[in-house]
Amino acid sequence: xxxxxxxxxxxxxxxxxxxxxxxxxxxxxxxxxxxxxxxxxxxxxxxxxxxxxxxxxxxxxxxxxxxxxxxxxxxxxxxxxxxxxxxxxxxxxxxxxxxxx
Numbered sequence: 730x731x732x733x734x735x736x737x738x739x740x741x742x743x744x745x746x747x748x749x750x751x752x753x754x755x756x757x758x759x760x761x762x763x764x765x766x767x768x769x770x771x772x773x774x775x776x777x778x779x780x781x782x783x784x785x786x787x788x789x790x791x792x793x794x795x796x797x798x799x800x801x802x803x804x805x806x807x808x809x810x811x812x813x814x815x816x817x818x819x820x821x822x823x824x825x826x827x828x829x830x
Contacts, residue, residue: 730770730771730772730773730775730776730779732752732755732756732759734776735755735758735759735776735779735780735783736751736752736755738776738777738780739751739754739755739780739783739784739787742780742784743784743787746787750787751783751787753786754783754784754786754787755779755783757783757786758779758782758783758786759771759779761782761815762775762778762779762782762822765815765819765822765826766822766825766826766827767826767827767828767829768825768827772825774825775821775822775825778818778821778822781818782814782815782818785814785815785817785818786814789814
């Protein structure tokens with residue numbers, strides 16, 4: 730699987746997404762899969778998972794940030810999310826994870 734395949738499928742799901750955000754999301758999703766599964770080449774069977782992960786990253790773009798800002802005594806509270814963006818995909822990725830020797 731290569732980046733172009735994932736980008737092409739992501740554009741079908743997220744046609745409104747900018748090229749920069751889509752490219753970043755695909756790179757991030759592919760790197761996460763490679764690191765988590767401990768592989769240098771992502772299996773074709775994970776193509777759709779990679780596309781879904783990239784779409785999830787696109788959804789998160791611009792989210793988070795400051796939740797509350799107070800000037801008196803300077804309080805800044807940030808938005809947080811439970812788990813990580815990859816949590817919904819871990820079950821599928823575990824099937825392809827290799828042991829580290």
